[in-house]
Amino acid sequence: MSNPTSVWDATDYATNGRFVADHGSTIMAMLDARPGELILDVGCGDGALTALIAASGAAVHGIDASPELVAAAVERGVAAQVVAAEDFQGEGQYDAVFSNAALHWMLDPRPVATMMAESLKPGGRLVAEFGGFGNIAAIRTALSAVMHRHGYSDADPSQYYPTPEQYAGVLDTVGFSEVEARLVPRQTLLPGTMTDWLRTFRRGFLDAHDVPVDQQEIIMAETQELLVPALFDHVGDRWYADYVRLRVTARH
Numbered sequence: 001m002s003n004p005t006s007v008w009d010a011t012d013y014a015t016n017g018r019f020v021a022d023h024g025s026t027i028m029a030m031l032d033a034r035p036g037e038l039i040l041d042v043g044c045g046d047g048a049l050t051a052l053i054a055a056s057g058a059a060v061h062g063i064d065a066s067p068e069l070v071a072a073a074v075e076r077g078v079a080a081q082v083v084a085a086e087d088f089q090g091e092g093q094y095d096a097v098f099s100n101a102a103l104h105w106m107l108d109p110r111p112v113a114t115m116m117a118e119s120l121k122p123g124g125r126l127v128a129e130f131g132g133f134g135n136i137a138a139i140r141t142a143l144s145a146v147m148h149r150h151g152y153s154d155a156d157p158s159q160y161y162p163t164p165e166q167y168a169g170v171l172d173t174v175g176f177s178e179v180e181a182r183l184v185p186r187q188t189l190l191p192g193t194m195t196d197w198l199r200t201f202r203r204g205f206l207d208a209h210d211v212p213v214d215q216q217e218i219i220m221a222e223t224q225e226l227l228v229p230a231l232f233d234h235v236g237d238r239w240y241a242d243y244v245r246l247r248v249t250a251r252h
């Protein structure tokens, strides 16, 4: 079942989430897509990176659980399909599986890893980056403290942020080899305020905990206030998020 906290608005994502794809240049280079290849983009979102892969001359197929973001991807000319990664059935036809900033939304990694393995040709490659152990620790701590203050004491953050060893273990189990996984801490400049980030990336979390819309705004403002010492740059008047990415390559 898809993560109920994964809820997206395409316009909002284009404004406040574009930096996610903009930071994809390293794994795009690691993917090194070639003309004639067939590539699966897992959690393609609104298709910004999927379109770049297609521009390399490879054929690319995006899958994503969000109808809103898949509609935006299709609008930009990307071949994308609404389907949860756990439910997709690949049949060994892909040269590579690619994923940016998506695998941490899939709470049970085993069925997703199995799907990625089954989708690849023998010798095919996996190139992925997503939230790793320690990701947005300050933001999660602040949001959880404010949720607690408002009576949502058992609020579950609903993300999967594994260590390299944990994720390598998952990939080993489903038959991947040559697994390389490492954490990349990346303090990330945000295009707007922390409240803008929370509205884009944690609206589904607040909705899933039945927080009324007016109270959501209060919770986001209080969370932003708590994070000023950790993540606001007074000199530059700008906000950062304390991202830690897990960068993974493997062969099947």
Ligand SMILES: C[S@@+](CC[C@H](N)C(=O)[O-])C[C@H]1O[C@@H](n2cnc3c(N)ncnc32)[C@H](O)[C@@H]1O
Pocket (backbone or CB within 6 Å): 001, 002, 003, 006, 008, 020, 021, 024, 042, 043, 044, 045, 046, 047, 048, 049, 063, 064, 065, 066, 069, 083, 084, 085, 086, 099, 100, 101, 102, 103, 105, 106
């Ligand atoms: C932060 S966005 C990243 C989108 C895109 N890859 C990018 O780089 O901009 C995370 C994406 O994961 C998708 N997602 C979350 N859970 C999913 C699942 N179970 N199956 C497929 N996609 C999922 C969301 O719908 C969302 O589009």
